[in-house]
Amino acid sequence: MSLKSEDIMTLLELLSSRICHDLVSPVGAINNGLEFMEDSTNDPYALKDATELIAHSAASAAARLMAFRLIYGAGGREGNMKAEDIQRAFGALIRSDGKVRQSWDPFGPLGISPATKGYCKTLMGVLVLGQECLPKGGTLYVDAGKGAETLIKAEGTGAVVRDQVEDALAGKIAPAELDPRLIHPYVMGLVAKAYDFNITCLEKTENAVTWSIKQTASSLS
DSSP, X not given: OOOOHHHHHHXXXXXXXXXXXXXXXXHHHHHHHHHHHHXXXXXXXXXXXXXXXXXXXXXXXXXXXXXXXXXXXSTTTSTTOOHHHHHHHHHHHHHTTOSXXXXXXXXSOOSSOTTSTTHHHHHHHHHHHHHTTOTTOEEEEEEEOSSSEEEEEEESTTOOOOTXXXXXXXXXXXXXXXXXXXXXXXHHHHHHHHTTEEEEEEEEETTEEEEEEEEOHHHHO
C-alpha cells in the first residue's frame, strides 16, 4: 500500500495517542501513590499501601513501554531476539490486570524460526491482537500451523474480533478514517508486509479466535 505524507502524519499521531492512552493510567497511579505517601507520613499501613501502588504501577508502565518498543520500535526486528524474550515481555504486559494468561512453549516448534528478521516483533504484535479479543479474560496459545505458519489462539468467554479490526489489518481503511482503537491492527499489517509475513484471522468460534502468521512465498524462495 502506498501512503501519502499526510497519511503518515495521521498514523504517527494516532500511534502516539494510543501509546499515551495506555501509559496515562499507570503513570497517573504512580503520581497518586506519591501524593498519598506525602499525606500519610505517620501511618505505616497507608505508606505500605502507597508503596505497593507505586510498585505495581511502575511495573505496569515498564511492561507497556517494553511492549511498545518491541512492536513499534526497532527492538523486536533483529534475529537475536528469542521467543522466550517475547513470552517474558508479554507475560509482564498481561500480569497487571490478571485477566489474560498465556500457555505455550517458546522452545518448541512455532512453524517459523524466531531468528527470522521481524518475526518476534510480529509475534508480539499478534499476541496483543489476541489479548484484545478477550474482553472477559482467557488464555492465549501459540503453536505451529501448516508449513511456515504460527497460530495464536485466544480462548475465553465472549472471545471476539472487534469491528473493523480485520479491515484495518488488511489496510482496507484509509488512515484518515482510523481511530486510536484501530491503529494497532493497521500498523501490524504494515509491519507484516515489511518483513514478508501475512497476518489473518483464521477462525472465529463462539469462545475462541485464531490468528495466523504466515511467511510469504517470496521470503521462502
